[in-house]
Amino acid sequence: MIKSHELKQVRPVNKELHQQTPLFSALKLYEEQDVISFDVPGHKRGLDPETDLHYYGSSTLRHDINSMPQLDNYDNPKGVIKEAQSLMADFYLADHAHFLVNGTTEGIQAMIFSVCKPGDKLILPRNVHKSVLNAMALADVTPIYVLPEFDTEFGIAHNLSLNTVKETIERHPDARALFIMNPTYFGAVSDLKSIVDLAHDYDMPVLVDEAHGAHFRCSPELPLSSMEAGADLAATSLHKTGGSFTQSSVLLVKGDRVDAHKIKSVINMLTSTSASYLLMSSLDIARKHLALNGQQRFETLMPHVRQFKEAVTNIPGFHMVNGNEFKHLYHQNLDETKLTIYVDSTIKLSGFEIYKLLRSEYHIQMELAEPNVVMGIVSAADNLHVLERLLDALTDISARYHDSSRAVLAPILKQLAIPEQAMGLREVLYGEKYPISIEDAVGKICAESLMIYPPGIPIVMAGERISQDIIDYWQFINNQPIIKIGTENSNQVYIIEKRGQ
Known part of the structure; x- marks a missing residue:
């Protein structure tokens, strides 16, 4: 595992190559042409001046179009979509990349449908996203759940340990594949490289839910990305931390343990035949921005994040862990861009109530809450000013609701034994x-x-x-x-x- 005080080696990006945006550039060229539309969509590139769709701008309407020869075809890309996907694969160190317009949910479904047959076993963490369960139900896959490391004080699950994965694989060597998150919702990162190597020793493909790790490629201060660790498939949400539009994602493919043709066939089965050019072009734009500016942005941002965490820990009633502390507690790495704020017993509010209060009174929208936790996410778009706004709000909440005489935590869900799976x-x-x-x-x-x-x-x-x-x-x-x-x-x-x- 990468030690907390060590930095990974980031493979250099060919910035001249990544200046290109093949799909976005083709859309801009099409926008400039005086084309009369007798095809879909029905708003006809904004032809009706009375529709409120004009609120979103003329470029948005003129880029919301259907497939045509000049703009390639999603089902069988041979032109600008293929070029844009190739650039995405190059940036993420993958062999292939597929644009997704139904989020990482679609990518997770595609991974499981491509690798598993009905009745196959899939080893996976107990704290997976609901999309994994839905995919297993549709594919008739048998889950083999693994308990993650658990924060018993604040009631949240982290990631899988190498030893737990090893024990599970040894008990189920007939499992078809291993599914893992990189990172968890709260930023916990397993020793992914060692886990991938272990699974490959058993000839098991490794499928990665990388919904919250699209930025890992950008900085030596961030954990290993799935492709850097050698995983076979990864569904990566650029819309979450990479800057593309909501619902846009990519499926990354590496190596020959999975059938590349089958993956593409499954994606076509799951995807609308009217794939959104707005979503796909936003992936093209986000990839360019991350490739050209991502490392510099995170070099600027990470010192501010560390200072924020230190400052929050000095606010009565709140606590945040840093990477060194997290590694000591859980033997896992931590994505420092996840702002997991722990609420101790001296604050007279639950994490849920703080989440609501931040939005209603301080106009700050956090990502989620748990009984004793409120969590936010920072990306390359953030800056010192927004972190200071959140810090000021937490300071004020502490002044209003801190009571050092309190010693009662809100109820938390204990780490339980895995319940009986009574039905498939x-x-x-x-x-x-x-x-x-x-x-x-x-x-x-x-x-x-x-x-x-x-x-x-x-x-x-x-x-x-x-x-x-x-x-x-x-x-x-x-x-x-x-x-x-x-x-x-x-x-x-x-x-x-x-x-x-």
């Missing part, structure tokens, strides 16, 4: 479900995964038996100002019964 995900998907009172659900099989969003990590997964601890935590969640997913009525849960019961 696909069996649950197609089974008959019905609602019951949440208080009566102990021992019942959950029919729909329950989660808060963000981050979309299930508290209990479909097909698992519901415990009293899970019910207690869900009832606490129901009283918090946060989005709940998995049940239409907060006092009910959908369950399913096995045939014959």
